[in-house]
Structures are given as structure tokens and as C-alpha cells.
Amino acid sequence: MLNETLIVIDTETGGLHPKEHSLLTVGLIVVQNLQVVEQKEWKIKHSTYHVTGKSLEVNGINILEFDKEAMDKEQVGKEIMEFLSKYCTKKNKGIFVGQNTIFDKNFLEAFLQSLKDTTRFELYQKIIGHRYIDLMSITAFLNLAEVIDTKGIGLDAVIEKFGLQVEARHTALDDARLTFEGVLQMIQLVKKNTEESVD
Template identity: 25%
Template sequence: MNLFAWLRPAAPKLDDDLRQRLAHLPRPAPLGEHPLRAQRWVVLDLETSGLNLNRDQVLSIGAVAIEDGAIDLGRQFERTLHRPEQKTNSSVLIHGLGPSALAAGCDPAEALVELMEFIGDSPVLAFHAPFDQGMLARALKESLGHRLQHTFLDVAELAPLLNPETVLREAGLDDWVARFGLEVQARHHASADAQVTAELALILFSQARRQQLDSPLQLEQRLRQWRRRNVTGHGL
């Protein structure tokens, strides 16, 4: 047996229903030149057992859809995953996820398929998106053998891009929420964090339009330029 094949994790065993649902997931659509208001977005927040992309687990998922320039309050996604082996630590407690909630959670494979069905072919928004993207990609691979291919845009980068005059010491989600006077029902709760991130995104989209950035593709291209300038400016 090839050594690398032996080291590679075995593909998860899925029932026929999950395999068929995975097979029918739409391919992610590329970012286009249509108006921002015409784009459906999914805003995602993951609560995890820690910040280690290689070791920690996704504990709960919250997601909301933005359609026709507004948050679709009738379509929200929230799941706590079945993680009975998860030890209680400070990272877990801050999310309010005790042992009983994790023991009663959804099957991770089922919850992740449902999430991908909810996302559909839409691009994804998240605050500190590389972390959520990395955690979700690993969870999908381990639970479903599925490769994440969706485009992610980072709201934590869009905010300073579109507000260059605003200087924040930490520039976390709480700082931008306070900057725009938004109200948060419960921080460190996946669905509440997804909701307030979506509200922040709508403010940023309005600012983008005023700055002649009125398509998803234009916004991504400007974000790439902004990121390159920042790297150059820091001498990296």
C-alpha cells in the first residue's frame, strides 16, 4: 500500500440520502457584474471550540440570507452540532454551549449538508472570513468528504476599505457595531452574530454604491487592490 494513501484519512461513510443531496448541490456561481442589490449573499458565523484551524471543532452554525438588498428574516439557519466528546473550556462556555446542548445537537453531517443547501450557489460573507472558511472547509471534508469551493468575502476587510477615515484600535465586530450604532441581541451566539454581521454588510454595501462599487465583482477587485496596498505598505 502506498504510504501516502495509508496516511490519508478514510472517506466518511455516508448513507444514500446524504450522498444524493451532496450530488445535487449547485456549483458556486462566480461573482458577477450585476448590481449588489441583485446578488443573494449568505452571511455565516461559526462558533468553535477554539481558534486552532487544525484541531478545534465547529460547535454551532448561524447563517442568514441577504436577498433584494435586505435580510430575509423568514430564512435563517441555526444548528448546534452533536459534540458529546467536547470538553468544557472557556471557548465553549463563552458561546453558552454546555455539555447538555452539545449532547443534544444535530448530527454534524446532516447539519452541514443542510447548511450547504441553504447557501446554494451564493457567495458567503463573514467577519474574519478566512477563519470561518477554513473551519467550514475542514468540517465538510471530515464529515462529508466534500470540498468547499464558494467565494468568501471578509466583512472585517470591507469595513476599513470603505471607511478609510475611521481608525479603530481593535477593529473587531464589536467595534464596527458600535461605530454604526447597531444593536446586538447576544454576542458569541452564532445566529445573533450572523444577523448583526448581515446588518453591517448592508451598511457597507450602501457605502460601496456611493463609492461607485456597485457589483460583487467590482467589490472583490477593489478589496484585492486594497489588500495588496496594505501588504506593500507594511513592507511585506
């Protein structure tokens, strides 16, 4: 069994390009032995927001209201690394889990690299592994294997397939929760198919 600590991640961003657009929110859920241990979400304040209208529309973010609730980016970086380092170490590196995980991973890494305190990203590199688990890839694979039939491989398709309860779609923490619930459903589905094939 996979013994590493899993970190389910989702972000809401100001666009598609981590070097150009602002990271707005980060949601992280710590999972050990497939059980949620801790979860948290951060809203990040920027002196200048680099965002596109389309991204704000998709995320349902009013940037003026958002700014009132957001936290200084340096403080967010500090808190994120404190959060991760409680559960991830050099010997037991955390593994990210997400929906199109590389997108969120790249945005978080670009954000940490942009901080004045360079030790944040240095610590991140030591305690987070470069491998990751991607629900989108799992969904695509199980469709190809004819284990599942979904209307696409996005998170909405997974939500529809399993009837997952949506609380606040396109918020980082709720999308992270939905992603993890989707992964759990996939695990149960594979287990069921394996048991049936053995019988």
C-alpha cells in the first residue's frame, strides 16, 4: 500500500500561465491511509492582480471583494510551508493529488519562487516529491479500460458519474475535496471489479 502522505491540491488562478497570472487561492487536504487529517484554504493578496476576465468568471471571483478577504502573500507562503512541513519530511515526502495536478503544482511552485523569503521554496523542494497522482489521468485510463464510462475526463464528469455533493464549486478547498472523493470512488470501483474478476 502507498504509505506516503498525500496532499490533495486545488488552486484558483487569474489565468492559465503561472509565470504571467496571479495565484489567487490554494486549497490543501492532507490524507494519510486514505483518511483526511487536516485541510485549509488560503486567499492570496497581490499588490497588482494579473488576471483575465474569463478566469474570474469561471472562478466566480469579484476581485475587489476578494482583496478584502485575502492575506499578504508572504504570510500565505509561510503558512503553507508550516502546514506542509507538519506532515511531510525529507524521508517521507508528500505526494500531490489533483485534477490536472501539474497545473496546480506549477502555480504553487511559481508562487513560492516569487516570495522574498527564498527558504520557502527550498524547503518545498526537500519535502514534496516530484511525482504526483492525477484524477484526470485515472479517469482517462479507466475509460480506456472500459471500467468506467464518463462524459469526458474533467472534474464535472466525475462529479456527475458518482453523484458527488457539490458545496462550492470552483473554490479551491471544495474542488480539492471533490477531487479526493472522486479518487476514493475510483479506488472502490477498481476494487469491486478486481473482486468480481477473481470470483
